[in-house]
Amino acid sequence: xxxxxxxxxxxxxxxxxxxxxxxxxxxxxxxxxxxxxxxxxxxxxxxxxxxxxxxxxxxxxxxxxxxxxxxxxxxxxxxxxxxxxxxxxxxxxxxxxxxxxxxxxxxxxxxxxxxxxxxxxxxxxxxxxxxxxxxxxxxxxxxxxxxxxxxxxxxxxxxxxxxxxxxxxxxxxxxxxxxxxxxxxxxxxxxxxxxxxxxxxxxxxxxxxxxxxxxxxxxxxxxxxxxxxxxxxxxxxxxxxxxxxxxxxxxxxxxxxxxxxxxxxxxxxxxxxxxxxxxxxxxxxxxxxxxxxxxxxxxxxxxxxxxxxxxxxxxxxxxxxxxxxxxxxxxxxxxxxxxxxxxxxxx
Amino acid sequence: xxxxxxxxxxxxxxxxxxxxxxxxxxxxxxxxxxxxxxxxxxxxxxxxxxxxxxxxxxxxxxxxxxxxxxxxxxxxxxxxxxxxxxxxxxxxxxxxxxxxxxxxxxxxxxxxxxxxxxxxxxxxxxxxxxxxxxxxxxxxxxxxxxxxxxxxxxxxxxxxxxxxxxxxxxxxxxxxxxxxxxxxxxxxxxxxxxxxxxxxxxxxxxxxxxxxxxxxxxxxxxxxxxxxxxxxxxxxxxxxxxxxxxxxxxxxxxxxxxxxxxxxxxxxxxxxxxxxxxxxxxxxxxxxxxxxxxxxxxxxxxxxxxxxxxxxxxxxxxxxxxxxxxxxxxxxxxxxxxxxxxxxxxx
Ligand SMILES: CC(C)[C@H](C(=O)O)[C@@H](O)C(=O)O
Ligand SMILES: CC(C)[C@H](C(=O)O)[C@@H](O)C(=O)O
Numbered sequence: 001x002x003x004x005x006x007x008x009x010x011x012x013x014x015x016x017x018x019x020x021x022x023x024x025x026x027x028x029x030x031x032x033x034x035x036x037x038x039x040x041x042x043x044x045x046x047x048x049x050x051x052x053x054x055x056x057x058x059x060x061x062x063x064x065x066x067x068x069x070x071x072x073x074x075x076x077x078x079x080x081x082x083x084x085x086x087x088x089x090x091x092x093x094x095x096x097x098x099x100x101x102x103x104x105x106x107x108x109x110x111x112x113x114x115x116x117x118x119x120x121x122x123x124x125x126x127x128x129x130x131x132x133x134x135x136x137x138x139x140x141x142x143x144x145x146x147x148x149x150x151x152x153x154x155x156x157x158x159x160x161x162x163x164x165x166x167x168x169x170x171x172x173x174x175x176x177x178x179x180x181x182x183x184x185x186x187x188x189x190x191x192x193x194x195x196x197x198x199x200x201x202x203x204x205x206x207x208x209x210x211x212x213x214x215x216x217x218x219x220x221x222x223x224x225x226x227x228x229x230x231x232x233x234x235x236x237x238x239x240x241x242x243x244x245x246x247x248x249x250x251x252x253x254x255x256x257x258x259x260x261x262x263x264x265x266x267x268x269x270x271x272x273x274x275x276x277x278x279x280x281x282x283x284x285x286x287x288x289x290x291x292x293x294x295x296x297x298x299x300x301x302x303x304x305x306x307x308x309x310x311x312x313x314x315x316x317x318x319x320x321x322x323x324x325x326x327x328x329x330x331x332x333x334x335x336x337x338x339x340x341x342x343x344x345x346x347x
Numbered sequence: 348x349x350x351x352x353x354x355x356x357x358x359x360x361x362x363x364x365x366x367x368x369x370x371x372x373x374x375x376x377x378x379x380x381x382x383x384x385x386x387x388x389x390x391x392x393x394x395x396x397x398x399x400x401x402x403x404x405x406x407x408x409x410x411x412x413x414x415x416x417x418x419x420x421x422x423x424x425x426x427x428x429x430x431x432x433x434x435x436x437x438x439x440x441x442x443x444x445x446x447x448x449x450x451x452x453x454x455x456x457x458x459x460x461x462x463x464x465x466x467x468x469x470x471x472x473x474x475x476x477x478x479x480x481x482x483x484x485x486x487x488x489x490x491x492x493x494x495x496x497x498x499x500x501x502x503x504x505x506x507x508x509x510x511x512x513x514x515x516x517x518x519x520x521x522x523x524x525x526x527x528x529x530x531x532x533x534x535x536x537x538x539x540x541x542x543x544x545x546x547x548x549x550x551x552x553x554x555x556x557x558x559x560x561x562x563x564x565x566x567x568x569x570x571x572x573x574x575x576x577x578x579x580x581x582x583x584x585x586x587x588x589x590x591x592x593x594x595x596x597x598x599x600x601x602x603x604x605x606x607x608x609x610x611x612x613x614x615x616x617x618x619x620x621x622x623x624x625x626x627x628x629x630x631x632x633x634x635x636x637x638x639x640x641x642x643x644x645x646x647x648x649x650x651x652x653x654x655x656x657x658x659x660x661x662x663x664x665x666x667x668x669x670x671x672x673x674x675x676x677x678x679x680x681x682x683x684x685x686x687x688x689x690x691x692x693x694x
Contacts, residue, residue, distance in 0.1 A: 070535070079535075079538075079541065082535065084535045084536070088536070114462055114463060114466045114572050114573050114574070115461055115462060115463070115572070116461060116462070116463055119461045135482070135503055135536075135537065136536055138500070140537070140538040140539075141538055142538055142542060145506050147506075147508075149506040149507050149508050150506065150507045150542060151504055151505065151506035151507070151542070152504065152505055152537070152538040152539040152540070152541060152542030152543070153485070153502055153503060153504035153538060153539060154502075154503045154504075154537045154538050154539050155500055155501075155502050155503070156482055156500060156501045156502070156503055157498055157499065157500035157501075158498065158499055159492050159494075159496040159497065159498035159499075160496050160497045160498070161494075161496050186586075186589075188417070188426075188429065188431045189431070189435070189482075189483055190482065190487070190499070190501045191426075191487040191488055191489055191499040191500060191501050192487075192499040192500060192501050193499070194426065194499060195489060195497060195498070195499030196499070217589075217590055218589045218590050218592075218593040218594075219593065219623075221568065221590045221591070221593050221594040222593040222594055222596060222597045222602060223597075224594075225461050225462070225572060225594060225597040225598060226461050226597045227461070239533075240590075242533075242564075242565045243564055243565050243568045243587075243590060244568070245565075246565040246566065246568050246569040247565075247568040247569055247571075247572060247594065249569060250569045250570075250572040250573045251572060255569060276566075
């Protein structure tokens with residue numbers, strides 16, 4: 001009986017994870033669920049955003065379904081105690097180096113995109129983001145310069161093995177799709193990016209069937225607005241992936257639609273909506289649970305090998321939308337629970 | 348007689364700078380022009396992208412009008428010899444820490460934007476980008492890890508004085524516009540950003556008339572697509588400013604329309620289109636010279652105190668567009684020279 005760790009987090013996390021749990025339970029796959037406190041909710045109860053019991057649960061589980069963290073009510077805490085540290089800590093502790101962030105526009109949502117329908121309609125891409133390195137996890141701190149000034153610093157770095165393993169995920173993902181991979185870096189300025197590019201080019205020799213291109217991150221941010229249809233799979237570092245995936249989400253209508261998977265190569269994974277905890281609408285039944293439900297579908301596919309069940313969940317979300325269900329972010333008045341019901345009904 | 352250093356660079360640089368020069372000359376302000384080699388053109392002629400004579404000219408001049416560099420034909424050179432090093436070197440040598448990047452949609456260009464007209468039409472913002480610090484100019488290189496792996500690294504850093512002076516430019520710019528300033532950082536992850544945010548908040552005390560907000564860079568990238576009209580002035584670091592300004596440019600129709608100013612607080616400045624050198628269309632008369640011409644307008648305003656002349660140039664560009672001139676990037680067939688002529692005719 002596969003064990004799923006449910007880590008709802010703070011803000012809208014609990015509401016959307018509950019709908020995803022109901023969908024998973026309805027599939028009759030014999031899953032067991034165990035809940036853990038994380039983020040602001042954990043800090044409020046236990047004084048730490050990632051309590052040892054939560055980390056142990058995540059380590060024991062076959063997969064983690066994560067909601068959202070980041071309530072700014074905790075922004076004045078020491079960085080180490082803020083809600084976001086929970087998600088960073090889980091990624092690092094579980095070695096989840098490969099983050100898959102698909103972005104596509106579901107049929108019928110063309111009107112929700114800020115892009116023209118003919119531009120938005122061409123979006124169907126996956127961003128493969130490295131998740132345990134880069135400037136996120138290098139040495140960082142505050143020091144005093146020789147001029148006596150306070151200086152903040154963060155070391156950006158990648159070693160060849162870190163790049164190699166994420167590059168392989170990028171190439172494999174491209175191989176399973178259209179066979180096109182775009183590696184995004186800033187090699188005209190950064191040594192980290194130059195090493196990144198050299199290693200990606202070397203790995204490409206093992207994937208003669210994949211067409212590799214390179215793009216600078218500033219150009220990529222522009223092209224994702226101008227002509228997103230040109231991209232199939234993008235592989236990039238932690239920081240650039242953070243920025244580009246949020247941006248791509250908006251091309252796709254709403255960030256409330258987009259799931260993600262964080263994998264470590266063993267089948268174990270953490271699955272979460274890419275949206276934040278949106279404390280302004282928490283507890284009001286306004287949140288869109290689709291990103292959480294689609295994250296559950298990715299969990300079925302990547303951690304449990306349940307491809308058919310994953311397809312079923314994704315088809316049910318599409319059907320619910322085709323049926324007219326629209327939460328507030330999509331311009332409608334469907335509640336979180338009603339959207340969950342619509343998906344359940346379409347399963 | 349003010350001296351303008353013309354540094355056309357490579358690719359389409361020379362074509363677009365020539366149109367901007369003709370516009371400046373037509374204003375009868377008694378300007379003198381002197382040309383210098385830079386970027387790929389300088390490397391080809393003298394073996395270095397920023398020859399000493401060019402740097403000396405830029406230092407001697409009252410202002411620099413820069414075209415574009417970055418021909419990938421030089422990508423296999425050592426980083427220190429690549430065309431981009433010229434622009435980075437000039438910024439650093441001249442101390443040009445403040446980069447102003449306005450983005451607005453010129454009337455009539457609604458159709459050229461990938462955004463819906465009602466979204467694109469609301470864009471009128473300035474990105475104030477720090478230009479001589481951040482991960483661009485920190486210690487960088489390649490080293491071997493304790494595991495014997497090659498590692499690339501770049502140190503991201505800002506000291507309090509660097510943040511203070513760019514924050515002031517941000518607040519002053521906001522004061523001269525709508526009085527709203529959004530500071531973009533990644534303070535939930537980066538110590539550099541936390542220091543940035545602390546200093547910006549401290550500087551805000553001197554600007555009680557400006558409303559300051561903070562946004563994480565991933566969210567900003569999303570909001571710039573979703574609802575760009577919410578922004579007036581954005582102040583941010585070198586790397587985030589690079590990404591966001593390219594992105595904003597596309598919301599505004601075409602990167603071929605967008606000028607920039609790099610200033611050091613003495614009146615001296617370097618003015619350049621934010622587009623690259625586009626070697627694929629170089630020499631074909633297809634490039635849009637508007638970004639270069641509008642950069643010349645910024646030169647008149649910021650380095651020469653010629654506000655009326657600057658307004659005249661900007662109005663002439665608007666008139667040329669209203670008159671129907673459209674280069675290829677705007678979906679038309681007007682040539683570079685014809686676009687220059689249309690602006691001259693409207694002066
Ligand atoms: C909450 C934050 C630390 C996180 C990140 O930057 O990775 C988030 O933006 C994300 O993309 O998952
Ligand atoms: C050419 C490159 C080094 C430069 C930068 O990254 O600053 C460019 O992208 C820009 O924005 O002016």
